[in-house]
Amino acid sequence: MASLLKGVTFITGAGSGIGQHAAYALARHGVRQLVLCDIRPDVLKSTSDELKKRHPDVETLNIEMDVSKEDSVNSAVDQTVKQFGRLDIAINNAGIGGxxxxxxxxxxxxxQRVFDINVNGVWLCQRAQIRQMLKQEPLMQLPRGNRGVIVNTASMLGLVASSPVSAACSYTASKHAVMGLTKTDAVTYAPHGIRINAICPGYVGTPLLLEATANGIMDGEIAKVPQGRLGEMEEIADSIMFLASPLSSFMTGAGLVVDGGFTVG
Incomplete structure (x- = not known):
């Protein structure tokens, strides 16, 4: 398979779920230097071990990081640049349901806890990433090249209201905020060669959602998905890979909806 991606990739929430599978997808498509961040250092090892198993030539840097803490975020980006010299792709994925x-x-x-992680965390990471990207030259020739690419994990609930059944008021509000941040910074930094987009997953079989659906409360909501199923984490990871790659070089400020048709059904 031809390599679509290159450069140093930084992923938050990389210990499990979508972040973990994003690491696998990006490595599969060419990334060989991955910085894996999570507040739980124990789970990062499983991600990095699996990456090494699949791609022995991949270099990983595991960083314990709390996205809601400014010093922790800035230190993680500093460690990334110290280890690898630059930062080319950033996946701001860490989040909670509330x-x-x-x-x-x-x-x-x-x-406040939801906003500390889902909104402030994305902003702190994005700010540190942009500051570094502004200092570096593109790896690929313009116009399809760039100084850096950022993909934020939003949600289909960053575009539409949540159902009363899901009781996701704070989560929905936080993901709308992520979309606003994504659009605003995308416009601001596009002239500088930095692309910023968001992925907007629907109902996906993550550990978080599977736990929430164990009691059957969400069955009616999932039944509304036109494709008739939960999304797979690999499907979201592949969509993140697309946004990070030159295949999406004329996209910025977009929210890529990957929801099985839920929001249009």
Whole structure:
């Protein structure tokens, strides 16, 4: 398979779920230097070990990082540049679902925790990544080349309202904020050769969603998916790969919806 990707890739939430599978997909398509970040250092080892098993020539750097902490984020980007010299692809994937309560039942501390990770975390990472990307020259010749590519994990719930059944008020609001940040910075930094897009998954069989669906509450929502199934994590990872690659070189500020048709059904 021809390599679509090259350069240094930085992934948050890389210990499991979509972040982990994004690491596998990007390595499969050519990336050989991966920085894997997660607040849980123990799970990062399983991702890096599997990457080495599949691609023995891949270099990995595991970093324990809390996306909600400015010093932690800045240190992770600094370590990336110290180890590999630059930062070419950033996947800002770390996020949480929240307390699963509607506004009237929501505690302020729970709301703030969701925004600390899902919004402030993406902004802190994106700011540090942009600052580094502005300093470096493109790996590929323009116009299809760039100084760097950022892909933020939003959600189909960053584009539409959540169902009352899902009790996802804070999560939905946070993912709308991610879309606003993605669009604004995409316009600002496009002239500088930096592309910023978001992936908007629908209902995907992540550990987080499978746990939430164990009691059957979400069965009715999943039944509304026109394709009649949950998405696979590999399918979302492949879409992230597309946004990170030159195949999407004329896309910036977009939200790529990968939801089995849910939002148009």
């Amino acid at each position: 307390a699963g309560k509607q506004t009237a039942e929501q505690e302020l501390k729970d709301w």
